[in-house]
Amino acid sequence: MEFALSEEQRMLQDTVGRFLADASELDIVRKSAEAHEAFSKTIWTGFAELGVAGILIPEEHGGLGLGMLEAALMSEMTGRHVAPIPFVGTAVMAPLALTLAGSDEQKAAWLPRLASGDIVAGVAVTETISARDGAGVSSQGDALSGSALFVIDGPGADLFIVADKEGALFLVEASATGLERIDLTTIDLTRPVSELRFENVSAERLPNGSPAVVQQMIDAGRTMIAADTLGAGQMMIEKAVDYAKERQQFGRVIGSFQAVKHLCAEMAAELEPCRSLVWYAAYAQDAIPEEGALMSCHAKAHLSEVGRFVARTSTEVHGGMGFTDLVGLHYWFKRIGLDRQLLGGPERVREEAARLQGWAA
Amino acid sequence: MDLAYGAEYEAFREEVKRFVSENKDKSPRQSGTGRPSDDQRKWQDLLIKNGYAARTIPSEYGGYGAEPDILKSRIIAEEFTRASLPLGLASQGVSMLVPTLLELGTDEQKKQWIEPTIRGEVVWCQGYSEPGSGSDLASLQTKATEDGDDFIINGQKIWTSTAQVSDMIFCLVRTEPDARKHEGISYLIFSMDTPGIEVRPLMTMTGYAEFNEVFFTDVRVPKNQIVAERGQGWFVANATLKHERGMLGDPNQAGTRLAAIIDLMHEETVSGERLIDNPLFRDRLVQLQARVAAMQFHGMRLLTASAKKEDPGIARLVVKLMGCELNHQLAALAIDALGELGVLYERSPHLRAGGRWQRSYMFDLGLIIGGGTAQIQKNIISERGLGMPREPKPARKEGAA
Numbered sequence: 001m002e003f004a005l006s007e008e009q010r011m012l013q014d015t016v017g018r019f020l021a022d023a024s025e026l027d028i029v030r031k032s033a034e035a036h037e038a039f040s041k042t043i044w045t046g047f048a049e050l051g052v053a054g055i056l057i058p059e060e061h062g063g064l065g066l067g068m069l070e071a072a073l074m075s076e077m078t079g080r081h082v083a084p085i086p087f088v089g090t091a092v093m094a095p096l097a098l099t100l101a102g103s104d105e106q107k108a109a110w111l112p113r114l115a116s117g118d119i120v121a122g123v124a125v126t127e128t129i130s131a132r133d134g135a136g137v138s139s140q141g142d143a144l145s146g147s148a149l150f151v152i153d154g155p156g157a158d159l160f161i162v163a164d165k166e167g168a169l170f171l172v173e174a175s176a177t178g179l180e181r182i183d184l185t186t187i188d189l190t191r192p193v194s195e196l197r198f199e200n201v202s203a204e205r206l207p208n209g210s211p212a213v214v215q216q217m218i219d220a221g222r223t224m225i226a227a228d229t230l231g232a233g234q235m236m237i238e239k240a241v242d243y244a245k246e247r248q249q250f251g252r253v254i255g256s257f258q259a260v261k262h263l264c265a266e267m268a269a270e271l272e273p274c275r276s277l278v279w280y281a282a283y284a285q286d287a288i289p290e291e292g293a294l295m296s297c298h299a300k301a302h303l304s305e306v307g308r309f310v311a312r313t314s315t316e317v318h319g320g321m322g323f324t325d326l327v328g329l330h331y332w333f334k335r336i337g338l339d340r341q342l343l344g345g346p347e348r349v350r351e352e353a354a355r356l357q358g359w360a361a
Numbered sequence: 362m363d364l365a366y367g368a369e370y371e372a373f374r375e376e377v378k379r380f381v382s383e384n385k386d387k388s389p390r391q392s393g394t395g396r397p398s399d400d401q402r403k404w405q406d407l408l409i410k411n412g413y414a415a416r417t418i419p420s421e422y423g424g425y426g427a428e429p430d431i432l433k434s435r436i437i438a439e440e441f442t443r444a445s446l447p448l449g450l451a452s453q454g455v456s457m458l459v460p461t462l463l464e465l466g467t468d469e470q471k472k473q474w475i476e477p478t479i480r481g482e483v484v485w486c487q488g489y490s491e492p493g494s495g496s497d498l499a500s501l502q503t504k505a506t507e508d509g510d511d512f513i514i515n516g517q518k519i520w521t522s523t524a525q526v527s528d529m530i531f532c533l534v535r536t537e538p539d540a541r542k543h544e545g546i547s548y549l550i551f552s553m554d555t556p557g558i559e560v561r562p563l564m565t566m567t568g569y570a571e572f573n574e575v576f577f578t579d580v581r582v583p584k585n586q587i588v589a590e591r592g593q594g595w596f597v598a599n600a601t602l603k604h605e606r607g608m609l610g611d612p613n614q615a616g617t618r619l620a621a622i623i624d625l626m627h628e629e630t631v632s633g634e635r636l637i638d639n640p641l642f643r644d645r646l647v648q649l650q651a652r653v654a655a656m657q658f659h660g661m662r663l664l665t666a667s668a669k670k671e672d673p674g675i676a677r678l679v680v681k682l683m684g685c686e687l688n689h690q691l692a693a694l695a696i697d698a699l700g701e702l703g704v705l706y707e708r709s710p711h712l713r714a715g716g717r718w719q720r721s722y723m724f725d726l727g728l729i730i731g732g733g734t735a736q737i738q739k740n741i742i743s744e745r746g747l748g749m750p751r752e753p754k755p756a757r758k759e760g761a762a
Contacts, residue, residue, distance in 0.1 A: 001363065001364060001365065001366045001367075001370070001432055001435075001661070001664075001665070002362065002363045002364075002665050003362060003364065003658065003661035003662045003664065003665045004362065004662065004665045004666070004669070005362070006362075069362060237747075241747045241748070241749060244749065245748075245749065245750070252753060253750060255743075255749045255750055256749070256750040256751065256752060256753060257752075258736070258739075258740070258752060261739070261740070261743035261744075261747075261749045262736065262739040262740075262743065264743050264747055264749060265682075265738075265739035265740070265742035265743040265746070265747070266739065268675055268679065268742055268743075268746060268747060269679040269682050269683050269738075269739075269742055270683075272659070272675055272676050272679045273652075273655040273656055273658075273659040273679065273683060274655060275662075275676075276655060276658035276659040276661070276662045276676075277651070277654060277655040277658055277659075279362065279658070279662075280654070280658040283362045283364070287362075287364070288364075295654070298647075298650065298651035298654050298655075299651075301647070301648070301651060302648075302651040302652065302655060305648070347644065350643075350644050350647040350648065350651075351640070351643075351644070351647075353647045353650070353651075354643050354644075354646075354647055359637050359643055359646075360638075360640070360643060
């Protein structure tokens with residue numbers, strides 16, 4: 001029994017973490033966000049050059065062929081460095097859809113290009129969880145109509161993976177006739193999302209698409225988002241601790257006041273067991289599939305709650321400076337805020353966890 | 362990550378399972394006094410003989426003498442818990458004194474005390490806290506003065522569980538009044554029958570006396586009943602507190618409790634509705650289920666670290682705080698789910714589970730405070746885990762203002 005990262009996993013996480021620490025420095029993130037970029041091409045290119053855009057993609061299709069735990073470790077790093085790159089949709093949910101449900105031709109056509117980072121794939125599955133403002137996609141044959149909200153990695157996408165109301169999956173190219181993309185502005189400018197409107201758009205069906213595959217995509221997505229919050233939360237704790245060790249008031253560093261350091265201790269105490277939960281949830285996706293759905297719910301919901309606590313508490317430890325744009329702490333605050341709602345907020349996700357255990361209809 | 366135990370451990374698990382199923386009927390009734398009954402001692406002997414208690418204690422001191430293997434210990438705990446069988450004795454003598462003696466005791470002390478302690482024949486209590494020295498334990502004032510070959514002890518201890526049934530006490534006393542506070546303490550072991558010791562039960566909010574106060578008036582203890590050197594008692598005690606904090610906040614207990622609440626919410630109805638069908642209670646249940654899962658996986662992570670002899674750092678420091686809080690929250694959910702029935706107590710009609718949820722809720726608050734308060738835990742986490750500065754010492758008062 002070994003509940004720990006392997007040496008290779010640690011090295012991989014370390015390498016990508018070091019890359020993002022430089023490439024996704026706050027100044028760069030800020031520029032990308034203020035320009036309302038779909039994503040940062042520079043960071044994405046460098047990230048892909050490390051091979052990790054293809055982290056889950058089988059080696060025969062040009063990827064690294066690694067598992068969900070490795071992917072979660074990457075997601076943790078993107079959250080830690082508030083990286084404006086399309087990871088959850090493009091590197092996790094879309095490849096998973098293609099691998100599980102695509103034809104051999106579809107896999108051969110798209111997986112290598114996703115693995116190399118040449119294209120970005122948006123994922124439209126939100127309505128499976130919660131349909132707002134009348135959104136939802138219907139299919140007639142292979143033609144799609146309707147709309148999809150909160151399309152992950154939508155802005156700048158070359159390709160979309162779309163679930164219809166029946167749980168069938170489709171591939172739609174961004175240039176398709178009748179498809180309109182409207183980018184939504186959320187609090188988090190590091191990861192914009194889109195709305196897609198379909199008017200009789202001809203799409204390519206993934207032959208093995210099913211509600212079960214959509215669910216697996218969502219489970220994986222939730223686990224990645226939980227890991228993103230873990231990384232962002234960890235960074236917010238470190239920033240709070242560093243600030244509290246420097247900032248002086250009443251003639252001493254504020255980190256020597258118990259009122260301040262207990263806040264830091266509470267954040268760390270809440271977040272540290274989350275790391276174990278995220279590891280397990282990610283590992284379960286591959287190794288204990290019967291627990292995959294439930295554990296992704298637990299990870300997503302629990303990290304949402306702990307993330308919210310850490311985000312507000314770290315901001316408070318920073319005092320007035322935390323509230324300003326100057327220190328840029330708000331990029332992490334907002335990242336955690338978006339993470340909480342994507343693919344279901346904690347209340348909805350917990351209700352799903354109850355259903356999975358037969359506790360709710 | 363590899364959560365499979367592998368062939369060697371699976372074989373060991375089968376062995377434990379076989380023992381469990383063959384010996385189920387020998388499971389002893391708990392005495393309820395803190396002193397093991399004859400039944401419990403027989404059970405303990407059986408466990409030691411088979412390597413399921415005192416497993417790593419060397420056989421020359423009456424233990425089973427196995428190499429430490431934390432995974433095997435975990436398998437034993439899992440299989441016994443699954444079968445609702447009591448594990449070996451986990452008294453303060455077994456959990457705290459024995460590891461201390463093994464680490465720091467003389468050969469004679471080990472030979473004299475370890476075997477009868479692990480067999481449950483000698484029961485120990487812990488004399489650490491004092492009325493004036495709780496969180497600031499090192500300020501303790503119980504003093505031991507020299508008189509020939511003896512120390513003469515005067516002072517008072519508090520929060521001494523099982524003192525009224527104990528044969529022996531391991532006790533911190535100030536032997537070097539002129540030394541700095543951490544350096545003036547010694548660790549003595551002596552009989553509770555020594556003249557001059559008075560034990561008074563300490564009734565708590567639960568309605569039970571889980572603790573005692575112990576008073577020492579001119580208690581005479583031979584100087585050779587010291588563990589380690591004079592003035593080193595603080596460091597000896599810290600070696601044992603480490604063992605205690607590992608016991609508090611055990612995630613297996615939370616798992617057992619969660620399972621009981623899930624059953625309760627399926628069985629209990631309010632105005633014809635099962636509690637599990639109520640979305641508000643269900644939401645609270647799932648929230649705590651995620652926390653229990655997180656703490657269990659966290660426990661596995663720490664287990665792996667200790668098997669690999671790695672320092673898990675801050676991950677270890679959060680367990681007491683988070684584990685005790687979680688147990689408290691679980692009891693709170695059970696009480697709220699039971700509603701009006703949740704406040705019944707003692708031997709009331711309609712009482713559920715013998716009133717254990719209320720008793721746990723209150724006693725767990727005691728555990729949040731005891732063994733290093735939540736606030737002390739936060740100091741430890743922030744100072745040792747996050748490297749934050751200590752509270753500056755107040756300037757010494759110079760005369761009266």
